[in-house]
Amino acid sequence: MGTRVDTNLLPELKDYGAVNVEACFNCGNCTAICPLADGDHPFPRNVIRLIQVGMKDKLLTSADPWLCYYCGECSETCPKGAEPGETLMAVRRWMTAQYDWTGLGKKFYTSKVWEIGTILFVALFVILGFVFFHGPVVTENVELNTFAPVEVIHILDWLMAGFLSFFLLTNVFRMFLKILIKGTDIRIPISAYILEAWNLVLHVFTQKKYSECDNRRPWIDHLILVFGYGTMFAIIVLFLPWFQTDNIYPITHPQRWLGYLATIALLYGAGQALWGRVKKVRQMHRFSHLSDWVFPILLMVTTITGILVHILRYAGLPMATYVTYVIHLAVLAPMLILEVPFGKWAHMAYRPFAQYFIAVRKRAEEYQGALEAASAAD
Ligand code: SF4
Numbered sequence: 001m002g003t004r005v006d007t008n009l010l011p012e013l014k015d016y017g018a019v020n021v022e023a024c025f026n027c028g029n030c031t032a033i034c035p036l037a038d039g040d041h042p043f044p045r046n047v048i049r050l051i052q053v054g055m056k057d058k059l060l061t062s063a064d065p066w067l068c069y070y071c072g073e074c075s076e077t078c079p080k081g082a083e084p085g086e087t088l089m090a091v092r093r094w095m096t097a098q099y100d101w102t103g104l105g106k107k108f109y110t111s112k113v114w115e116i117g118t119i120l121f122v123a124l125f126v127i128l129g130f131v132f133f134h135g136p137v138v139t140e141n142v143e144l145n146t147f148a149p150v151e152v153i154h155i156l157d158w159l160m161a162g163f164l165s166f167f168l169l170t171n172v173f174r175m176f177l178k179i180l181i182k183g184t185d186i187r188i189p190i191s192a193y194i195l196e197a198w199n200l201v202l203h204v205f206t207q208k209k210y211s212e213c214d215n216r217r218p219w220i221d222h223l224i225l226v227f228g229y230g231t232m233f234a235i236i237v238l239f240l241p242w243f244q245t246d247n248i249y250p251i252t253h254p255q256r257w258l259g260y261l262a263t264i265a266l267l268y269g270a271g272q273a274l275w276g277r278v279k280k281v282r283q284m285h286r287f288s289h290l291s292d293w294v295f296p297i298l299l300m301v302t303t304i305t306g307i308l309v310h311i312l313r314y315a316g317l318p319m320a321t322y323v324t325y326v327i328h329l330a331v332l333a334p335m336l337i338l339e340v341p342f343g344k345w346a347h348m349a350y351r352p353f354a355q356y357f358i359a360v361r362k363r364a365e366e367y368q369g370a371l372e373a374a375s376a377a378d
């Protein structure tokens, strides 16, 4: 593996939100205090050291920045105010851009014009799609499925899910190449990938490592948000014909209470994220990059417009329902298409994969150790 020194690494990371990294004098206090660091992963100090000496290749092949959940304890106690927690946050943004082969991630993270401009572009595309291709407009009563036929919307949903899965998974593959191929010296047997697959499932659904932070409240908040997001995503992509209906159901119908539960979770999660950034009480909210605002804002607007569509439909207001529905999709589409593979949301995939890759490498090292011990004994 190359050890080329890149003097541009630190200035580059500043574009992604790193602050005051140069103040670090490597005392190691941050690693000692971090509840998630251990002997194999002495972050954040090791990551900061790599930045200071410009070891870009080595940083790129490390999974350690993904192990930090930004509790902020290291930043609160750093004697030099070097903001190690925020530095790791900036590195994760930078890594997201580096994994992304399209180059869009980099543009979104480093250019406000690109980030806002692309969201507006996709939103306009959706609006124009409805302007030119909507179904008949029934004004006597609400017929959403006549205005926007659910079969068509469902096909578009699948196309969108395929699009974002393709980009996200190809980026995850590039992460794999960097961490387990370029950044690992030993051969990894296929069995290691299979036997550690449970790790991936566990971390996708629970973000278990997050629960090991001293303050478990952010983990619980995050779980609530993921529940809301995951439930709504499954409803939209898998069960849309059941969800987007012109029928009026009683409150006890599962279509309603499942939707309400997911909506409450989304409102809570997005509201928490936005309120935290406004109040700046927690360390993790003290510095806010534009990307930290965009995702919760889009999520909040999507949720509120979704609630409005529901209320207007039940209130029997056809035109208001149709217009709000178009606005709802014009916000939902850029949030999913741009944030999932290229932006803030991608963290939710990279973190569990980092845990998985580390577990795979550890198992491979154990194999290797056992083999070497056996051949030494021969
Ligand atoms: S970031 Fe702060 S606590 Fe960590 S090694 Fe540097 S100076 Fe010490």
Ligand code: SF4
Binding pocket: 030, 033, 034, 035, 036, 037, 043, 044, 067, 068, 069, 070, 071, 072, 073, 074, 075, 084, 085, 088
């Ligand atoms: S922010 Fe928390 S989890 Fe991240 S390195 Fe600092 S102490 Fe560790």
